[in-house]
Amino acid sequence: MADVENYIKNLKEKITNRDPDQSEFQEAVFTVLDSLKPVLKKHPEYIKANILGLMVEPERVIQFRIPWQDDTGNFQVNRGFRVQFNSAIGPYKGGLRFHPSVNLSIIKFLGFEQILKNSLTGLPIGGGKGGSDFDPKGKSDSEIMRFCQSFMTELQKHIGPDLDVPAGDIGVGGREIGYLYGQYKRLNGSQNGILTGKGLQYGGSLARTEATGFGLIYYLDALIKDQNDTLKDKIVKISGAGNVAIYALQKAQENGAKVVTVSDSNGYVYDPNGIDLATVKQIKEVERGRIKEYAEKIKSAQYFEGSVWDQDIEYDIALPCATQNEIDEKEAQMIVKDGVKYVAEGANMPSDTGAIKVYKDNKVIYGPAKAANAGGVAVSALEMSQNSERLSWSFEDVDKQLQSIMKDIYEKTAAADKEYDLGKDFQAGANIAGFEKVAQAMLAQGLV
Structure with a gap:
């Protein structure tokens, strides 16, 4: 167990020294690291391959400026992000958040959580997240449209149906997704699978809103x-x-x-x-x-x-x-x-x-959130499947699959809780169940 403790301690110190100002990211990662000690004790091969050292470092971080014009004619500039965190089990998948609080620490914490959340769904999607410090509140539809078009003009260089499929989050609903998708289509042609949370008229899924x-x-x-x-x-x-x-x-x-x-x-x-x-x-x-x-x-x-x-x-x-x-x-x-x-x-x-x-x-x-609120990304992944098949499933079919996925997520967390004798610690159970699938995929794929 001493080797496990030292491994976690050294990893925490490395994260703190490397990103000392990213408090939200540290909070999310450190909580997960502590809960994984029983798994590392049982599977020393994860330490040998430094799986966690790889997992806590994003595969790619993209930051860019977003120039746009407000209704009074003034030029504004916001900051945009996309963190493509882990693709071991599938293309990056995670929402876009438009909120004044958005910074790299928050996007990294959300992206890291998304790795484990997406793993828990059982669907082939990796973890990513993005957004901007733009505040949609109080903005006109025209201002939001111009901002979204500028945001997507840059983001579209880094995403694709089999690479990275964003969705909505705080501040990004159906209106924003529509403007984002329209700009992507204008630049690249129609690819329904590039965003999820779309309107039903252009490739969205029933039950995604709910x-x-x-x-x-x-x-x-x-x-x-x-x-x-x-x-x-x-x-x-x-x-x-x-x-x-x-x-x-x-x-x-x-x-x-x-x-x-x-x-x-x-x-x-x-x-x-x-x-x-x-x-x-x-x-x-x-x-x-x-x-x-x-x-x-x-x-x-x-x-x-x-x-x-x-x-x-x-x-x-x-x-x-x-x-x-x-x-x-x-x-x-x-x-x-x-x-x-x-x-x-x-x-x-x-x-x-x-x-x-x-x-x-x-x-x-x-x-915990990574288990309890995974329904949104689960149906986003089902929307990707419908787009690939050029089909639209009924609300009842999607909802039935959602019920099955959420029940399965609980059962996975409960099973991990029981296997490692955690005493109804479903937070640790969720972390362990999500981590083990990703870790096994990373181990199989080698040092990448």
Whole structure:
């Protein structure tokens, strides 16, 4: 075990010295490294081949400028990224994020997580991520179109249906994907498989919009059933009000749970009668409004500024679906105090390391993002398959495959937890199950 400890310690030091300012990337990688110690002890060949040393270094990092013109005629410049992290099991696959917080550390953390997440789906896709520090909020459709066209003019040099297939993420929805795809097509001709999350009129997949939120509940349902429990009559808090939150809300309600919160970057609404799905969809998907408007329309609801996780009410399940590190140690302690039994993550790394420790110390069953929110990328991969076959599958067919994939992801994490005697540590189980497939592929392919 000493060799394992030294290997991990030296690797952490190398990462810290090489990228000292990339705190998000370090947080994501170090958590995974610590959880893989039992695997390295059992498989010393991974240390000999320095598989983890290869895996934590991206195969390629692309950074570029994005010049565009706003509606007043002023010239603007943003920064763009694409990190092509690991292609051992398939072409790079991962979303594009447009948000002011985007930097290389965040894109690298997301890309690294994507390697393991994509592996867990069982589909032949590698890990990648990209985006820009551009903020779509408050921009006109024309400004967003010009930005997307400039972004894709550079990105198109580095992607392809069998090389790297981006999708959407925070700030990149159907509108942005349409503009991005149009520019790619203009420069390269029609290749439907170059982006996923496309509109149904030009190669998109039914159930893609719902996939991450539905998949979160399918994963949670499998986890809860394995604890001899049920979603029915559970009280649920959800953060966020985008696609993931909305469709997690819908599927949770269909399974008999009562969701009492949704939020956005300004605050949250609490509705003790249960959130009205149609009203949230109208505000966020049609009007592109703020979540505080819910309380203006629904008399039983109250709006509060701040974090939904600071609110003190009794509930059973926490589903963070907003953004990374939205729950810290203090808020996790509040979650425990409120009697929560399960936390399942719809966003990428929404709980920081201190929060995760609180969950585990207090026996809260924790479903990590790389397992629980893999439904989006799973259906993206199914969209790639449909594009390759020039077919369009029914909503029911895609949804059935999604249910099967999410159940299988839970079963893989539970099996790894049992094999390595982790004590219902499904975070470590997910890391191990995702890692072993990638490691075996990397070992087979040699020093590349």
